[in-house]
Amino acid sequence: AQKITQTQPGMFVQEKEAVTLDCTYDTSDQSYGLFWYKQPSSGEMIFLIYQGSYDEQNATEGRYSLNFQKARKSANLVISASQLGDSAMYFCAMRDPRYSSASKIIFGSGTRLSIRP
Amino acid sequence: DSGVTQTPKHLITATGQRVTLRCSPRSGDLSVYWYQQSLDQGLQFLIQYYNGEERAKGNILERFSAQQFPDLHSELNLSSLELGDSALYFCASSGDNSSPLHFGNGTRLTVT
Numbered sequence: 001a002q003k004i005t006q007t008q009p010g011m012f013v014q015e016k017e018a019v020t021l022d023c024t025y026d027t028s029d030q031s032y033g034l035f036w037y038k039q040p041s042s043g044e045m046i047f048l049i050y051q052g053s054y055d056e057q058n059a060t061e062g063r064y065s066l067n068f069q070k071a072r073k074s075a076n077l078v079i080s081a082s083q084l085g086d087s088a089m090y091f092c093a094m095r096d097p098r099y100s101s102a103s104k105i106i107f108g109s110g111t112r113l114s115i116r117p
Numbered sequence: 118d119s120g121v122t123q124t125p126k127h128l129i130t131a132t133g134q135r136v137t138l139r140c141s142p143r144s145g146d147l148s149v150y151w152y153q154q155s156l157d158q159g160l161q162f163l164i165q166y167y168n169g170e171e172r173a174k175g176n177i178l179e180r181f182s183a184q185q186f187p188d189l190h191s192e193l194n195l196s197s198l199e200l201g202d203s204a205l206y207f208c209a210s211s212g213d214n215s216s217p218l219h220f221g222n223g224t225r226l227t228v229t
Contacts, residue, residue, distance in 0.1 A: 033215060043205060045220035047219065047220075095214065106162055
């Protein structure tokens with residue numbers, strides 16, 4: 001069965017430092033997609049970045065990059081030059097299988113990131 | 118603005134009652150997903166619809182049901198409500214299968 005694991009319940013990082021949020025996944029399918037979402041204290045879910053299992057390059061979106069290691073089944077989110085506004089809950093998610101209209105998208109338990117000024 | 122509209126924003130009701138949560142997906146998105154987020158918890162997948170048909174099911178209770186209508190809006194019905202059903206319920210929509218989910222702002226349900 002597919003599973004997403006985020007092992008860091010909470011992290012504290014100094015402003016302007018880079019931070020890596022861990023995510024490992026388990027699936028028997030070869031084709032899948034991985035996502036990261038941010039949930040600030042206001043509650044909305046904000047899409048950050050996407051990586052397809054067949055994408056050869058790691059995805060990047062501004063200060064966000066995804067360190068995708070397929071053999072290790074990990075998809076860590078890297079935030080460069082962290083800002084106070086990055087303080088939020090971060091969720092890793094997986095769509096599996098990828099090319100089907102009947103695809104579950106499951107979420108990890110989340111990591112609460114707090115940025116210190 | 119994600120383009121996904123959920124109503125109502127807040128709902129307070131008593132145990133044993135029934136409520137209906139409504140979701141309008143982004144224009145052009147055929148898939149609608151429902152998730153439950155209890156306090157300080159992750160998102161639990163409930164159910165997915167694609168173009169009016171149920172396509173994937175998570176740990177959705179038998180007291181809960183959903184449907185997607187021909188105009189693609191969706192409703193989640195929660196009946197015989199219990200205190201433990203208090204949560205934030207999200208609807209999300211998606212286009213093709215490499216597209217991310219776009220979330221509505223959620224309906225916060227409080228059962229007293």
